[in-house]
Amino acid sequence: MFGFARPSLPQTAPQQAMRSAVPAQAAQGAWMQREEAIMGTAIAVELWAEDHTAGEAAISAVMAEMHRIDHAMSPHKATSELSRINREAAAGPVALGAEMLELLARAERFAKITEGAFDISYAAIGRLYDYRLRLRPSAAELAAAQAAVGYRHVQLDLLAKTVRFTHPGTCIDLGGFAKGHAVDQAAAILRSHGIRHAHFSAGGDSRVIGDRRGRPWSIGIRDPRRPGELVAVLPLQDTSVSTSGDYERCFVENGVRYHHLIDPSSGRSPDAVCSVTVLGEDGLTTEALSKAVFVRGVEQGMRLIDSYVGVDAIVVDAAGQLHYSRGLQAAVNVHPPAPTR
Numbered sequence: 001m002f003g004f005a006r007p008s009l010p011q012t013a014p015q016q017a018m019r020s021a022v023p024a025q026a027a028q029g030a031w032m033q034r035e036e037a038i039m040g041t042a043i044a045v046e047l048w049a050e051d052h053t054a055g056e057a058a059i060s061a062v063m064a065e066m067h068r069i070d071h072a073m074s075p076h077k078a079t080s081e082l083s084r085i086n087r088e089a090a091a092g093p094v095a096l097g098a099e100m101l102e103l104l105a106r107a108e109r110f111a112k113i114t115e116g117a118f119d120i121s122y123a124a125i126g127r128l129y130d131y132r133l134r135l136r137p138s139a140a141e142l143a144a145a146q147a148a149v150g151y152r153h154v155q156l157d158l159l160a161k162t163v164r165f166t167h168p169g170t171c172i173d174l175g176g177f178a179k180g181h182a183v184d185q186a187a188a189i190l191r192s193h194g195i196r197h198a199h200f201s202a203g204g205d206s207r208v209i210g211d212r213r214g215r216p217w218s219i220g221i222r223d224p225r226r227p228g229e230l231v232a233v234l235p236l237q238d239t240s241v242s243t244s245g246d247y248e249r250c251f252v253e254n255g256v257r258y259h260h261l262i263d264p265s266s267g268r269s270p271d272a273v274c275s276v277t278v279l280g281e282d283g284l285t286t287e288a289l290s291k292a293v294f295v296r297g298v299e300q301g302m303r304l305i306d307s308y309v310g311v312d313a314i315v316v317d318a319a320g321q322l323h324y325s326r327g328l329q330a331a332v333n334v335h336p337p338a339p340t341r
Helices: 052-073 081-088 098-113 120-126 139-146 175-192 283-306
Strands: 018-023 030-038 041-049 154-157 162-165 198-202 205-209 217-222 230-236 239-245 250-253 256-259 273-280 312-317 322-324
Touching: 030 052, 041 052, 041 175, 052 081, 052 098, 052 175, 081 098, 098 120, 098 154, 098 175, 098 283, 120 139, 120 175, 175 198, 175 205, 175 239, 175 283, 205 217, 205 283, 217 239, 217 273, 230 239, 230 273, 230 312, 230 322, 239 283, 273 283, 283 312
Parallel strands: none
Antiparallel strands: 018 030, 030 041, 041 198, 154 162, 198 205, 205 239, 217 230, 239 273, 250 256, 273 312, 312 322
């Protein structure tokens, strides 16, 4: 499943909301790319199209789907289905659309498989942090929110197609799980448009389709402590990739790093790992497992990864040491990461 290729698309500055799709060359048969700010992150598509009009149509279809997912699953949009669930599910069962029902069912399965290390109800604690303003909950606030966390508080009825919360403080956030879903949807759309060579990314989640016309895609994994540096370069084709790191949404106070990857069992940010990258066949799986490995740490996390067929991982621990699963032993070009400061 894994092979070597071109680095992932560079990100534009946050204020750049969109870059128009343009062909890399004027002749028919060209690389095309577009980037937009959707779902609170940079959504980027690069693909090879034999026909410029067909390539534009494929990219536009992907971006339209990203906007649709954002409108349905954003916790920040009052009209989203997710916001409606969070407003109403503590009072009684809330009817779900087929897509949301399937996502919540998949989230529940991953919560059980990971023994709660992946749990979308972490949001009861996550919403108490503001990383831009360097705000965190008090011990009393954390304890109160902790009682509302736990996937068993999120009760799905698959026959009635409803969800209800059994604790009044419970809420959910699909977060990266929605981006993993977006990766899967984008791949399906591109293939339906006849695209055979493409790279799609949504923040820390990405997907490569086919190869880069004769050579694999090269996906770089950033060093969590040295901006602009890489710890590894992965040669890939037809693979989903999810990276969870402690360096994007975070702040450091009195030597403690507070970041958005929260251990549902403690309500705190784990500190044994700096970065986890998981590779597999679909974005929902890689996204859920990247979060679970981050929470469980190297030893337990790698046991979880090795229990899956067709899934691999690279972990950078708090000491800056690199760990990778069996399937990547012979396929990784490693650059020594900087020691943790």
